[in-house]
Amino acid sequence: MKSQFLFTLLLLLSIALADPKTAWDRICESTPPETESIVDGQKFRITCRSQHFGSAITHSNINHPDDCARLIVNKPNTVIAWARTGKCYEATDPGVRSNPQTRILAMEKVDDLVADDDDLDICKQDLAKCQADLQKLQNQCTGSGSGGGQAGGGGQAGDDAQAGSGGGGQNTSPACGGTHIQGSSNWKVTCNEVGLGTLMKPVYTTSNLQQCIDKCIAAQGNGCRIAVKLITPRNNCVLYSGSIKKRNPTQGAQTAEIQ
Secondary structure, three states: OHHHHHHHHHHHHHHOOHHHHHHEEEEEEEOOOOOOOEEEEEEEEEEEEEEOOOOEEEEEOOOOOOHHHHHHHHOOEEEEEEOOOOOEEEEEEOEEEEEOOOOOEEEEEEEOOOOOOHHHHHHHHHHHHHHHHHHHHHHHHHHOOOHHHHHHHHHHHHHHHHHOOOOHOOOOOOOOOEEEOOOOEEEEEEEEEEEEEEEOOOOEEOOOHHHHHHHHHHHHHEEEEEEEEEEOOOOOOOEEEEEEEEEEEEEEEEEEEOO
């Protein structure tokens, strides 16, 4: 009897969590409301009480706006609108307008982001560290005198400093269209595109492609073969298993696929 009660309670809870009204309240009625979401590696800007006015394909029984946004991740479309009733509007042309009276939210794809103050502080710290590391390497080179071998060692240290921590001394520096060595594996690197395989979770925040590859190396036991570094300040390292099924042009993105 007790187990039956618990089962019923869990069933009711799962239904409540899947309710579009619950999703709306969590996103738009919270303080502050949510303003962004990442769906399958694509970042979206959320604007509550706004909707798309134009041509759209309508879908029903979509209980969460992320599921609506997922419909256009691999399409050129840039906007969806999602209603608290569970209606999803897959816009076929761009444009969002504010409508304070409606219980509809809009989600727009985001490519180029303006960093907030916290992001700028992090960037400044990273820049200062890079400048300090560069100065150390320059001092090693100029301080070696006629010892050309030491200067050469400085160059090697530069490569290692750029590479991730997972590959050891043989790591190279990634180059667009080239083969990069890291973690005892060869990685084919392409730029300005996102190579899509089977999405793995979680999504990470890293400073460069090499660190993102390190995350993939650590997840190879779960089948990771693709590391994608986006230009967004956070949640910018997306991992995929399997082979690349589709390539989405994305300015600034880097994709590394194990060979």
